[in-house]
Amino acid sequence: MTSEGLPDWLGPVVRAAEAVEPEQMSRFLPPESGDGRQSAVLVLFGEGPRGPELLLMERASQLRSHGGQPSFPGGALDPEDGDPATTGPLRAALREAEEETGLDPAGVQIFGVLPRLYIPVSGFVVTPVLGWWREPTPVRAVDSGETARVFTVPVADLTDPANRATAVHPRGHAGPAFLVESALVWGFTAGVIDRIVHYAGWERPWDRAKRVPLDWHA
Numbered sequence: 001m002t003s004e005g006l007p008d009w010l011g012p013v014v015r016a017a018e019a020v021e022p023e024q025m026s027r028f029l030p031p032e033s034g035d036g037r038q039s040a041v042l043v044l045f046g047e048g049p050r051g052p053e054l055l056l057m058e059r060a061s062q063l064r065s066h067g068g069q070p071s072f073p074g075g076a077l078d079p080e081d082g083d084p085a086t087t088g089p090l091r092a093a094l095r096e097a098e099e100e101t102g103l104d105p106a107g108v109q110i111f112g113v114l115p116r117l118y119i120p121v122s123g124f125v126v127t128p129v130l131g132w133w134r135e136p137t138p139v140r141a142v143d144s145g146e147t148a149r150v151f152t153v154p155v156a157d158l159t160d161p162a163n164r165a166t167a168v169h170p171r172g173h174a175g176p177a178f179l180v181e182s183a184l185v186w187g188f189t190a191g192v193i194d195r196i197v198h199y200a201g202w203e204r205p206w207d208r209a210k211r212v213p214l215d216w217h218a
Helices: 008-019 088-101 155-159 187-199
Strands: 037-048 051-059 074-076 108-113 117-119 124-133 147-154 164-168 174-180 183-185 211-213
Touching: 008 108, 008 124, 008 187, 037 088, 037 147, 037 187, 051 088, 051 155, 051 183, 074 088, 088 108, 088 124, 088 147, 117 187, 147 155, 155 174, 155 187, 174 187, 174 211, 183 187
Parallel strands: 037 124, 164 211
Antiparallel strands: 037 051, 037 074, 051 147, 108 124, 117 124, 164 174, 174 183
């Protein structure tokens, strides 16, 4: 893991990752008991036709867990990934990203990790792994039973106030959301993006009173 050779625009993300505390990322933190299934996601930044961008995927609608929801590539750690406290999440994030999107992990430079977070509804303890797509390769939905599509979102779209909203769950929970690429990005993924944008200094004032339901469609 190294931050050497990164583009200058990623500097604020590097500094944010080094300084941010778990409580600044989310109110949902891993149980002190150590319970929870260890997992990792790859927060992969690249450079596209419209400048800096982020890789996302949309889970297949028929999945029982988070079906149809945009997310980062990722999943649970396997024993062969190694120590969950050190290199395990890095290997798991790259392995899962390759399995789900077909990207070549050799072209990805891992430059940091964010604090471990907790998803109460699934019991996952998730480590967001930060990567720079140094040598991009074609991506696709490798398994249509798991993934509906793989796509990139320009950072400029994620920071555009017109694309920001508050998503409201039927049970009343509200959280940050992004209306991009004909998708509603909400939940854990939107929460991580929201905090990165905020602590990297990229956030622009947006209408927090703008609310959208989870069944929003472009």
